[in-house]
Amino acid sequence: MRFGTVLQSEGHRSAVVESDAGWHPIPGVAVLDLVRSGLAEAIAIGSRAIQQETVLPDEGLVFDAPLQPTTIRDFVTFAEHVEGVRASMQGESGVPDAWYDAPHFYFTNPHTISGPNAAVTIPDRCEQLDFELEVAAVIGRAGSDLSVKEAGEHIFGYTILNDWSARDIQRREMQVGLGPAKGKDFANTIGPVLVTADEFDDRTDAEGFLALGCVAEVNGVEVGRDVLQNMGWTFPAMIAYASRNSRxxxxxxxxxxxxxxxGCLAELWGRRGRLDPPPLQPGDSVTLTVEGIGTLSNTVVGRSGAAPGVPAARRARDRDALRAAHFAASTVPG
Structure with a gap:
């Protein structure tokens, strides 16, 4: 089943699509509420909506992100991506041994989510804007310390994720050793729909990987093509790792x-040793297509003005003298 969020004059409405027959509204419930109700109950609610006579035709509908995520963990599970981006971002070759240890991830910003056809603003001081073609799993059941087998039962469904990246900002800030931050948290787009996990039973291979073709285009020109089966870990393995000592x-x-x-420009920059294709500019459109899910398109726009500045850190002072002076006059014991 395919769930989406439609933006209408009276606000957001969740809906379910049945083949090409159009969209059936689901009154009084958001897609996130459907997710929280569990996969079986959500499908039952969607089935009841399909039986109603009301149909929203595709023409003229404006879609938002299918849901507002509670959190976003972004993994790095494609070795080929690591090779290319490592060359581009760090000037180093190969895949680090630590990558093979576990499906590593970082947390990014759920509050900057947008959906299909939304404009993505180039962040201030960014000259190397990039897209990233990903598929995302959405959790439907809570859990901790899950086994890989158990984790698979916690997947509600899948959508497309574009993890937008300001590569020049990211390159500088990652020298601090904390991972990406302002180079990533300005925009994430998901959509166009959330497809329930049962739709992919016949697209899952013997090892548990999804056999889905994925294509990235910039201004209608294909720049990337891969299959999801090239992941280093399955989604259940990723979820099991995320739940370890956590939830x-x-x-x-x-x-x-x-x-x-x-799957992104930075990988190609690293392989070619130059900014080819060039970084994204205002007016560029990025279209990501994944078999079984659909197409997610967004347009890049320029920023209308500069963001407020933040001062650089003050240089090191005589720290020992500062400590001595403070505690000499302090009532703190010691």
């Missing part, structure tokens, strides 16, 4: 990490 909750989004073979 996953309904509405959590887990990104596959960027596809290889041109």
């Amino acid at each position: 996953v909750e309904p509405g959590d989004v887990l990104g596959s990490g960027t596809m290889g073979n041109g």
